[in-house]
Amino acid sequence: MKKRKIKETIQKAVIWLCAFITVAALAWIVIYIIANGLAHLNPDFIFSEYKGGKNGILPMILSTVYVVLLSVIIAAPIGVGAALYLVEYAKPGKLLYLVRFATETLAGIPSIIYGLFGFIFFVTILKFSFSLLSGALTLSIMVLPTVIRTTEEALKCVPVSYREGSLALGATKFQTIRGVVLPSAIPGVLTAVILSIGRIVGETAAVYLTAGMVTRFPGSMMDSGRTLSVHLYVLAKEGISFEEAFATAAILIITVALINLATNKAAGRLKRSFTSQDN
Amino acid sequence: MNKACNSISANISYGTQQKKYRLRNLKEHIAEGLLLLCAFLAVISLLIIATYIFYSGVPIFGKVGFKEIVFGMVWKPLEGSFGIFPMIAASLLATLGSVAFGATVGLMTAVFLAELSPLWLSKIVRPAIELLAGIPSVVYGFFGLIVIVPLIDKYCGGGGNSLLAAIMILGIMILPTIVSISETSLRAVPVEYKEGSLALGASQLQTIFKVTIPAAKSGIAAGIILGMGRAIGETMAVILVIGNTPQLPGSLLDRARTLTSNIAIEMSYAQGLHQEALFATGVVLFVFIMILNIVLTTIFRKAGEEK
Numbered sequence: 001m002k003k004r005k006i007k008e009t010i011q012k013a014v015i016w017l018c019a020f021i022t023v024a025a026l027a028w029i030v031i032y033i034i035a036n037g038l039a040h041l042n043p044d045f046i047f048s049e050y051k052g053g054k055n056g057i058l059p060m061i062l063s064t065v066y067v068v069l070l071s072v073i074i075a076a077p078i079g080v081g082a083a084l085y086l087v088e089y090a091k092p093g094k095l096l097y098l099v100r101f102a103t104e105t106l107a108g109i110p111s112i113i114y115g116l117f118g119f120i121f122f123v124t125i126l127k128f129s130f131s132l133l134s135g136a137l138t139l140s141i142m143v144l145p146t147v148i149r150t151t152e153e154a155l156k157c158v159p160v161s162y163r164e165g166s167l168a169l170g171a172t173k174f175q176t177i178r179g180v181v182l183p184s185a186i187p188g189v190l191t192a193v194i195l196s197i198g199r200i201v202g203e204t205a206a207v208y209l210t211a212g213m214v215t216r217f218p219g220s221m222m223d224s225g226r227t228l229s230v231h232l233y234v235l236a237k238e239g240i241s242f243e244e245a246f247a248t249a250a251i252l253i254i255t256v257a258l259i260n261l262a263t264n265k266a267a268g269r270l271k272r273s274f275t276s277q278d279n
Numbered sequence: 280m281n282k283a284c285n286s287i288s289a290n291i292s293y294g295t296q297q298k299k300y301r302l303r304n305l306k307e308h309i310a311e312g313l314l315l316l317c318a319f320l321a322v323i324s325l326l327i328i329a330t331y332i333f334y335s336g337v338p339i340f341g342k343v344g345f346k347e348i349v350f351g352m353v354w355k356p357l358e359g360s361f362g363i364f365p366m367i368a369a370s371l372l373a374t375l376g377s378v379a380f381g382a383t384v385g386l387m388t389a390v391f392l393a394e395l396s397p398l399w400l401s402k403i404v405r406p407a408i409e410l411l412a413g414i415p416s417v418v419y420g421f422f423g424l425i426v427i428v429p430l431i432d433k434y435c436g437g438g439g440n441s442l443l444a445a446i447m448i449l450g451i452m453i454l455p456t457i458v459s460i461s462e463t464s465l466r467a468v469p470v471e472y473k474e475g476s477l478a479l480g481a482s483q484l485q486t487i488f489k490v491t492i493p494a495a496k497s498g499i500a501a502g503i504i505l506g507m508g509r510a511i512g513e514t515m516a517v518i519l520v521i522g523n524t525p526q527l528p529g530s531l532l533d534r535a536r537t538l539t540s541n542i543a544i545e546m547s548y549a550q551g552l553h554q555e556a557l558f559a560t561g562v563v564l565f566v567f568i569m570i571l572n573i574v575l576t577t578i579f580r581k582a583g584e585e586k
Contacts, residue, residue, distance in 0.1 A: 008484045015395060018387030022458065023404055025451045026411045029422050081317030089311055090318070101576075102322040108505075108572050109328070109565070110512025112539045116561045117328045119546065120335055141324045148321065172303060174310040202415030205514040205543055229417045229515075236421045236519055249418045256413040260406070 030253060037250025040243045046251075050215040055244055057251075059217045063132065063225030066218055067211060068200050070136030071143060076193055078140075079147025080182075086148070087155040088177055107145035114142045115209035123210055130224040135211030142206060143196035150195055154188015155181065190266040198259040202252065204229040228252055332565055336558030343552075348559055354525040354536075356545070356553040363560055365527040369535035370567075372442060372528065373517065374510040377449035381510075382503045384450075385457030386492075389499075392458070393465040394487055412455035420519035423448040428520055437532040440522030446531070448516050453506035460505060464498020465491055497582035501575060508571045512564070514539040538564045 048056030082099070090096045118138030128134040158181050166176040182189075204227075212224030213234060226234070228248055235245040340348060343361055351362020388408075392401050427447055432439030468491050476486040492499070522534025523544060536544075542557050542564075549557050 004482070008482060011484050011488070012395070015387045015391050018384045019391035019396070019404060021384050022388045022411070022454055023407050025454070026407045028426075029414065029419070029451075030410070032426065033418065033422060078317045078320055081314045082321060085311075085314035085318040089314060098322055099318050102325040104576070105569070105572055106321060106325055106328075108508050108512075108568055108575075110508075110514070110539060110568065112512065112514040112542050113328070113332060113561055113565060113568075116542060116546070116558065117331055120331050120558075121327065141328070144321055144324065172307055174307050177310075198413050202413070202417070204415065204417045205539070209543075209546055229415050232415075232421060233417045233515055233519075236417075236424055242425065245421055249421050252415050252418055256415070257410060260409050260413055264406075264409075 033246060033249045033253055037246040037248075040247040041250060045244070045247055049217070055241065057228065057231060057244075057248060059215055060226050060228045060231045060248075063211070063218050064201060064227040064229075066132050066221065066225065067135050067139065067207065067227055068197050070132060070221060071139040071200050072193055072196060074136060075140035075143050075147050075196060076189070079144050079192065080151050080189055082144075082148045083151035083155055084177060084182070087152055088173070088181065103145045103148050106141065107149075109142075111142065111203055111206040112209075114138050115206040118206060118210035128222070130210065130212030130214075131222045132211055132218055132225050133221045135207050135225075135227075136221070138206050138210045139200050139203060142203070143199050146195050146199060147192045150192035151185065151189055154185040154191070157188065158184045187266045187269040191263055194259055194263045194266060198256060198263075201227075201255055201259070202229055203227075204233050208233065329565070332558060332561050335555065336560075336562035339552065339555040339559050343556075348556070349563065352527065354541075356549070356556055359552075361552075361556040361559070363538065363541065363556075363563065365525055366536055366538045366541050366560065367563065368527055369442065369521070370511055370537040370539070370564075373445045373449060373521070373535075373537055374507055376442070376446035376531075377453060377510045378503060378507050380446065380450035381453040381457050381506050385454050385502070385506070386461050386499060388454070388458045389461035389465055389502075390487055390492070392462050394483070394491070408455050408458050411451070412459070416452065416513055417515040417519075419448050419452050420516035423516065423520040431532070435532055438522070438534075440520060440534050441532045442521065442528045442535045443531040444520040445517045445535075445537070448520055449510045449513060452513065452516060453509050456506045456509055457502045460502030461495070461499045464495040464502070467498065468494045497578050501578050501582075504571055504575050504578070508568060511567055511571075512539060514543050518543055 044054075045056055046061070047058050048054040050056055050059055082103075086096065086099060090099070115138070118134055122128045122134035122137050123130060126134075128137075162180050162184060163176055166180040167173070171179065207227050208230045211227065211230075213226040213230050214224040215226055215231075216223070218225040228251060232245055232248045232252065235241055235248065339361070343359075348361050348363055349367070350364050351360060352364055353360040353362045354365065388404075392404060396404065423444055427444050428439035428441075430439070431437070431441060431444055435443070472490050472494055473486050476490040477483070481489065517537050518540040521537065521540065523536045523540055524534040525536045525541065526534070528535040538560050541560050545553070546557055
């Protein structure tokens with residue numbers, strides 16, 4: 001009996017220790033980078049260009065914003081459309097299985113493969129060259145599975161009674177989808193978009209093989225541009241400036257934290273809107 | 280007369296209504312068609328990606344020889360030797376090492392969250408893990424370069440850029456995947472199982488290790504496989520810490536180069552056969568990912584059958 005107690009105490013200690021390691025690893029990374037990054041995080045660094053003695057990151061911020069916007073504009077409608085088809089129309093069978101298999105495989109493909117593909121297809125064959133457009137097209141395929149899955153979950157949360165009510169009033173299937181199902185699932189779509197933004201902002205390998213790493217202000221979407229993550233990679237890899245790298249990394253972490261906060265808010269709203277109306 | 284009039288007007292309105300219905304039907308069909316196209320775009324994208332990667336990467340196997348590439352030990356692309364075995368070995372070693380760490384710590388963290396943690400503590404731990412999942416891989420790499428590499432150099436020597444550094448960084452990176460999927464499946468174990476075990480006199484921990492974890496094993500396995508996929512496909516975090524020398528690592532402290540970093544480092548300047556060899560590296564990576572994916576679907580299907 002005593003032996004068992006000792007064994008249990010040890011087991012419990014191991015479990016607590018593992019949970020502690022997980023949290024400690026996070027705390028270490030976040031605190032270390034933010035603490036070192038804040039010192040260099042001044043308006044001059046954030047709002048100036050990367051030339052003429054100034055090493056500002058405004059062009060990188062703009063490139064990141066452009067790439068995010070373009071990718072979301074491409075991926076969101078397609079992803080939501082696909083999710084609508086899968087949830088509202090598709091009958092169980094080969095087609096549904098095929099689409100599921102495709103999205104799951106796409107979700108598992110490493111970003112460097114997307115980079116290779118974007119490089120050969122968008123950059124070389126379609127002759128978009130290293131440009132924000134090539135980057136955005138590549139990234140939009142990459143985030144497609146995220147958009148589809150998250151939207152699907154949201155659509156499944158919409159109670160069947162909503163659809164039945166609309167159909168009973170004489171609305172057609174598509175009218176029901178447009179007027180009832182989709183509006184109820186908007187917070188879910190929002191979550192999908194925010195999650196995709198997080199992935200796009202953090203992506204490096206796929207972007208630098210397709211969008212290039214020019215540090216100028218991007219003039220159009222056919223220009224090459226360097227996103228924040230790629231900038232951090234170049235700074236760290238070439239050992240250009242660890243100060244700037246820390247500051248850039250701090251910005252990335254803060255962005256991700258804000259994105260997580262927004263995701264939880266949106267997901268919470270989805271849950272609340274259905275639980276309150278169902279009762 | 281009146282009757283006839285009525286029937287004519289009824290006929291007319293019937294006609295317009297029919298037109299309206301037809302239009303409405305047409306709209307419905309177009310909408311469904313468009314949505315179907317959206318869903319199919321995922322399939323088309325996958326097909327195009329696979330086609331182009333294989334189309335650009337497979338021919339070199341014919342020109343240079345499958346054995347010379349996959350089992351070749353020397354990577355000197357400018358001199359015509361394209362052996363990527365050292366990279367395959369490094370990728371597998373880094374993945375296995377990080378999964379050994381990530382699976383142990385991750386599973387225990389999941390057990391902690393699902394069974395032991397007081398509510399207030401899980402409210403801190405869970406968002407922390409979500410944040411860990413969202414941090415860009417290049418930030419992990421940078422942290423590894425600045426903190427882990429010097430630490431390894433200080434305590435183990437050898438410069439620090441090493442397989443070990445990559446394993447440590449990847450191990451932390453795959454934690455969120457393993458924790459969240461394992462926790463979900465641990466929570467999905469029916470309460471009756473636990474109650475039955477507790478009623479038979481088993482302690483809480485005996486129940487966890489002998490009943491709950493075995494019952495959730497397919498979910499846990501899925502989490503570990505997804506973590507493996509993330510580790511083998513990771514590029515930026517690895518590039519910054521592993522040293523990138525294309526040699527077979529003899530120990531954990533040796534420099535090495537993974538399949539992913541091979542592509543990322545040389546793609547920007549590679550030409551001709553060299554570029555094809557990088558695509559061939561991509562093909563090998565793709566095949567590994569497909570194998571993991573098939574294992575994953577098999578696990579899910581088996582889990583579905585059991586239920």
